[in-house]
Amino acid sequence: MAATALVAGCATGSGGGSTSGADGDTLILWTHNAGNSAELDVVKKIIEDFNSSQSKYKVKLQAFPQSDYNNSVVAAASARKLPCLLDVDGPNVPNWAWGGYLAPLDVSGSEVPLDDQLPSTVGRYRDKLYAFGFYDVSLTFFARKSVLNEYDIRIPTTDKPWTKGEFDAALAKLKKSGKFEYPLEMGTGGLGEWYPYAYSPQLQSFGGDLIDRDGYKTASGTLDGAKSVGWGTWFGSLVKKGYLSKKSGADPNKDFLAGKSAIHWDGSWNAAKNAEKLGDDLAIIPPVDFGNGPRIGGASWQWAMSSTCSNKAGAEAWLKFSRQTKYFVDYAKATSTIPATDAAAQQVADYQPGGKFNVFVQFAREFAEVRPVTPAYPYISTEFQKAAQDILAGADPKDALGRAAKDIDNDLKSNDYYAG
16 A cells, blocks of 8 residues: 655656566566565465476565565666566556556466456556456444444444534544544554545545546646545644544554544454454444545555566466465455455455455445556655645645645646656
8 A cells, every 4th residue: 555756757668678587487576565474475375386386487586575665666677677576556556557667467368357356456557457466455434333322423334324414523522522532543643655545535525636537637626626625624624623633643543442532544454453352342434425425545555567577478477377266365364355356255254245344345346446547646645645744734725735736737747747
């Protein structure tokens, strides 16, 4: 989910020139999972299974901490020393494809057809496939049923989420109770991609967006339009009314479990931990409908092939091999993430129809909206984060969003609207 400003403003070409990433039929694979042993173990298993399944190719793993990963990819791309295989955060796929980092993929003939996947787990740019993932995650509100019942607050469902009026009234009741200094927790102390991932779906539910998606040529009139400013005004009011801290603590979910907050806007990745602690008292709540339908962000980490890979046949062989239902299941079980296919979900108890986390599959299918599919996205992400932080700090929403829109438009113009 984490993205940084990557190649926006500096295209690296279309992948010609020297090739790299393999030594004959030995292919290098990079992943961001050095600090995530559960997911890394699945990657290792797929590599081991592939290497032992045939004698022609061998894949070798190199794992990076997530905090260093994107910068390592950018540096390697500049030096034309990318590995053959690499993972990429879904929202960055258009930027990396435009910048010449990635090659289009052909995974036809795989066990799992692309059409069987959640749309948010398939990375396309200009009608070409560049990446695919094994899972997605979902935003959600967590709360205690007992707390909501105590204050006569309706527990919403997927079919009938909270309206803006209901949500605001619930926060007012919880604040008035005196039990919570900040009744709402939304991870405002987070950094980077958390801001657009967590808050731009709320902006979209208000009817705004990060950019005009009709051509992706301007943010002005959209990011700073009346509906987006409406979101910003509401967002800033949460701090002014004492509903939300403008900078949350280091571990917002831990604070929620400790009872410091009543309602927590978080991700499905904490569902298992919360269910273990709270049991049947845990309420998993859909996003609020602020007027234009509930929204959550879509797309997580995906696998791709570099444009400079000197053994594309071997890289695609590994990618096709990995597309087996059993590996989609392995990822979901290891990471408590949403399986990217229904066939995999049916093999994971919590995500099966009737399973305690099947609601996240519903959220992903019904409410997910991918972040803008443009090479400009990393720059848009950075500018939105600045604007949102300024709003939380008390800035005028129209001014903050207007500055962001203007800066995004300047970036678009300076990059010839990312043509080519």
